[in-house]
Amino acid sequence: MSDLLSLGTIALLGFACQWLAWRTRVPGILFLLICGILLGPVSGALNPDALFGDLLFPFVSLSVAIILFEGSLTLKLTELTEIGPTVRNMVSYGALVNMLVSTVATHYLIGLSWPIAALFGAIMVVTGPTVIMPMLRSVKPNAKVSKALRWEGIVIDPLGALLAVLVFEWIVAQQTSAHIGHVFLVFGQTIALGLIVGVFVGQLFGVLLRHELIPEYLHNYSAIAFVVGAFAVSNSLLHESGLLTVTIMGIWLTNMKDVHIRDILNFKETLTVILVSSLFIVLAARVDFTNLLQLGWGAIAVLLVMQFVARPLKVFLSTIGSTFTLNERIVLAWIGPRGIVAAAVSVVFALRLESLGVDSAELLVPLAFTIIIGTVVIQSATARPLARLLDVGETGNQGFLVIGANPLGVAIAKALESAEIKTVVCDTKWERIRKARMAGLDTYHGNPISDHADLHLELAGLEGMLGLSPFKSDNLAAGLRFREDFGIRNVFALSSRADAKSNSRHRASAFYKGQVLFDEDIHYEQLARLLHKGATIKKTQLSEAYGFDQWLDENPAEESVLLFAIDAEGKLHWRTAGNDLKAQQGWSVYALRLNQTRSVESA
Missing domain, CATH: 3.40.50.720 (NAD(P)-binding Rossmann-like Domain)
Incomplete structure (x- = not known):
């Protein structure tokens, strides 16, 4: 398949998968992954490494940066006090409980080192609106459950990605330095740089928008330019600090007073759909069946632990003292599919760790894709009957x-x-x-x-x-x-x-x-x-x-x-x-x- 035909195929199949997801009310990720696997490891028709060459890593990195920025634009600090104690618990200590259980399961069931297992556990914290919203439209749980799941998906994306970035920076710092003091120094520098550049660029862009120094027809273009520029500058100053930078930039921008970003957010949502569609096909096409076979039944065991232990434990601990009924807690505990952020971030981190020679880093992506496919398939097929059985679904x-x-x-x-x-x-x-x-x-x-x-x-x-x-x-x-x-x-x-x-x-x-x-x-x-x-x-x-x-x-x-x-x-x-x-x-x-x-x- 020629390069031009490959690009056209990715675009058309991406649209077809999103349209099919709209018709069936099943998260589009499932169809995108199937297409990518059929094009890549099954038929060999698409080879992303040959198609993109040295641009593959920058393409994936920039796409993740834009997706994280779009997600962080929805995170208003006032919401953390208004979304209710249950959601605050789920995205704070509940997320840490989920990470801890996933880390332990990954280490003992698959045999990954503690650092790689901890990174995987951090990545698997996120759910995200790109998979939650289609599932809610299909399942139609009652308003209380729907609101909790929707807000968890919105808030956990940037916070979960931020947690994963911090764990990743810790691993990189350990790999690039023999002294524990230098490890702490590099780790601190990464956080400091991400905060400084993110706040500075977010404030600068917000001031330009507030005082109407950018014409309206350039708002969307300027948003992309500032995000890409901030990501590139931050990564040039210190490797892998860019994801933290754009996350902080989006949070800062959306919380500034008198800065209206609805049009930018709408554009970014459209752009995110395009990036998600193409990115998932490209990433799925790179899945190595050899690595999947190497994971063996351990990957299925990790999936079962995350579905039946990690998620329920997180939800039941987070809902202590709440007004949620037992049936509502069960539905909350059952729905938690992983999405684009988990897949894309795992690829970015795996590529970087492989270049540093970190052992078992190549298993990060197939394991992440196993969890994504497993949670989407299991929950899409069972969540609606479960909600009806427990009388938690909307009637009428x-x-x-x-x-x-x-x-x-x-x-x-x-x-x-x-x-x-x-x-x-x-x-x-x-x-x-x-x-x-x-x-x-x-x-x-x-x-x-x-x-x-x-x-x-x-x-x-x-x-x-x-x-x-x-x-x-x-x-x-x-x-x-x-x-x-x-x-x-x-x-x-x-x-x-x-x-x-x-x-x-x-x-x-x-x-x-x-x-x-x-x-x-x-x-x-x-x-x-x-x-x-x-x-x-x-x-x-x-x-x-x-x-x-x-x-x-x-x-x-x-x-x-x-x-x-x-x-x-x-x-x-x-x-x-x-x-x-x-x-x-x-x-x-x-x-x-x-x-x-x-x-x-x-x-």
């Missing part, structure tokens, strides 16, 4: 975030809840939120696009957004914000009278506002007027004797507005502009109606 159909606790928003939310579809109603007005709570609805009091909402608005169990505010700007802003979480197909908003009157140059693009609920000529004012006249949302069950056509005949548009329907399999179907809802036999139809022409059930 897909949920929706409702923008606007006005009478219309509350009425539609109650109708959805009656159909066992979860809702969370948001509003900035306390009086409206109070009424929604009195109606038995879950609520969030505040602006859904605020920094506070990023931390406290729980989206677990929600897969879409409904813009039901009477203010077009609120619906549009929320749609722009939550299309990142739900996708543009699952963002719905009411049409406005302004859109109907405006020509194309003044009308908001469908790309930004999402799908139009009900119809272009159905606005909030019209629906609110019907509610004021006493209309309610009614449910009608269609049957062979009473079909949808007859329902339409008996419910004229002046007295009834069709909202949505639930099919025989429990799937929700919205009526949207340009997509008329055609309900069938066995479906339940929900409409806002002024009068009741048939005997129906009120929602």
